[in-house]
Amino acid sequence: MKKKILMVTSEAIPFAKTGGLAEVVSELAIHLSDLGHDVRILMPRYYHIDRSALIKRDEALGIWLKDKEEWTGVYEGVLPNTKVPVYLLDHEFYFGRDGIYGHRPDEGFVDNAARFSLLSRGTFQLCRMLHWIPDVLHCHDWAAAPACYLLKKEEQYKEFSETRSVLTIHNLGYQGIFAMEDSSYVQPETDWLSLSTLEFSGALNFLKAGIMSADRITTVSPTYANEIKTHEQGFGLDGLLNYRHEDLQGILNGIDYSVWTPESDPHIAPHFYSEKNIRNKSNVKKVLQKEMGLPVETKIPLVGIVSRLVEQKGFGALCSPSHGALFSICRDFNVQFVILGSGDKWCEDELRSLSEKLPNLAVHIGYDNRLSHLIEAGSDFFLMPSIYEPCGLNQLYSLSYGTLPIVRNTGGLADTVENYDQETGNGTGFIFNDLYPDVLYNVLKWVVETWEQRKPHINKMRKNGMKKRFTWEKSALEYLEVYE
Ligand code: ADP
Numbered sequence: 001m002k003k004k005i006l007m008v009t010s011e012a013i014p015f016a017k018t019g020g021l022a023e024v025v026s027e028l029a030i031h032l033s034d035l036g037h038d039v040r041i042l043m044p045r046y047y048h049i050d051r052s053a054l055i056k057r058d059e060a061l062g063i064w065l066k067d068k069e070e071w072t073g074v075y076e077g078v079l080p081n082t083k084v085p086v087y088l089l090d091h092e093f094y095f096g097r098d099g100i101y102g103h104r105p106d107e108g109f110v111d112n113a114a115r116f117s118l119l120s121r122g123t124f125q126l127c128r129m130l131h132w133i134p135d136v137l138h139c140h141d142w143a144a145a146p147a148c149y150l151l152k153k154e155e156q157y158k159e160f161s162e163t164r165s166v167l168t169i170h171n172l173g174y175q176g177i178f179a180m181e182d183s184s185y186v187q188p189e190t191d192w193l194s195l196s197t198l199e200f201s202g203a204l205n206f207l208k209a210g211i212m213s214a215d216r217i218t219t220v221s222p223t224y225a226n227e228i229k230t231h232e233q234g235f236g237l238d239g240l241l242n243y244r245h246e247d248l249q250g251i252l253n254g255i256d257y258s259v260w261t262p263e264s265d266p267h268i269a270p271h272f273y274s275e276k277n278i279r280n281k282s283n284v285k286k287v288l289q290k291e292m293g294l295p296v297e298t299k300i301p302l303v304g305i306v307s308r309l310v311e312q313k314g315f316g317a318l319c320s321p322s323h324g325a326l327f328s329i330c331r332d333f334n335v336q337f338v339i340l341g342s343g344d345k346w347c348e349d350e351l352r353s354l355s356e357k358l359p360n361l362a363v364h365i366g367y368d369n370r371l372s373h374l375i376e377a378g379s380d381f382f383l384m385p386s387i388y389e390p391c392g393l394n395q396l397y398s399l400s401y402g403t404l405p406i407v408r409n410t411g412g413l414a415d416t417v418e419n420y421d422q423e424t425g426n427g428t429g430f431i432f433n434d435l436y437p438d439v440l441y442n443v444l445k446w447v448v449e450t451w452e453q454r455k456p457h458i459n460k461m462r463k464n465g466m467k468k469r470f471t472w473e474k475s476a477l478e479y480l481e482v483y484e
């Protein structure tokens, strides 16, 4: 039966993106809509979002927040080339500023509890305004998690009695933790029972409230669904996730193979290539080396990284000032590195400083979609030494471009990359377990030796990877089962 599904999120491409979440929300919505469902998206209208393709609705929403009603405008648009409606909450005070979560990636705004409470509370007001009550409220990450809580606590006793909620955890490391006083933004009047749902370790915790309240919980890979139930990866919420284990499952993300393909990616034109004819890949490599100021030399293996520069992604072991492995790797091996990213200041500074010392390391600090495509296509290897990785999209892009992922054995990386077998040449990449600088050093040694001594194996793995398909068609069907 055709379902009405509302995705509530803080990010969705092409409107706002800081990471994989934005891509996943829009792709999932599109594919569910292709299957005939009425899927819509709700998110904030951040200041940077261009309004020219959006229509402002005549009515405004009255959203109670703490002790007053916030009049909030609603812009309406669609995901490009689709009929998927997107509603964007417009509030000058809360969203009329630069930044999604903060002015810098490593600093949150002090009023984020209020900003994202507005999103969750606005969810129900929007549906009332549209006279459209969803069957499924699908909330993504901490920023939308309070909507699951509000449904359970209040709204299911009103128009939303038939609505069920799904919470997708894209990253347990971000929980939306605030001072307990801020709970009145989520719910103006709270009793002790409500407070016990909203509170964790003496603080207001948006994600915990969502985990307690959602009818079903998903995360973005099967391995991560198991990992978050352990003390090591549970970020304090493992007990609760174990308690809810029957309602928790992992569904792997897909990628859009019409965008992330070497056969027609405009960012690598005119050097398109495919699994059957891969010769042009080395021309893309030359373009990348030239643009990044590296010696243009196709014989030297080139390792790419595109990432948020945060602890989660393994930058401590890779480049922390006291003991990172990157310096010795670049000094000792005949290898080149290209790194694109932004994030923690210490990491940006350290990478800049290393690139000044090392002629084979090129670093671009910033966010650059075009360059990310060029790196995926032009590199020979793609490094993701993540401490944990709920799913990860970059290794999936890498496989599509015949770029061999070098990944830690965790989360979605473990579910999507097959380790190289030196005997047979089977596999799609290189996998390692422990994250220590000497381990990274040895993995890169293994990679460079394989490149120098076993080219047929490299070529075989490239082809293996390029044949893999992690499609949204498949994942969307799994989400539908959850909705059922
Ligand atoms: P996460 O969501 O944890 O950051 P993912 O691998 O799921 O990790 O998704 C990251 C997404 O963000 C990818 O699409 C990646 O290409 C993109 N990305 C990350 N940093 C940058 C950057 N500096 N410039 C361009 N794209 C980036």
Ligand code: GLC
Binding pocket: 019, 020, 021, 024, 170, 171, 220, 253, 389, 390, 391, 392, 393, 412
């Ligand atoms: C998160 C995770 C990443 C995942 C993405 C999309 O940001 O860190 O692993 O791919 O969400 O689900």
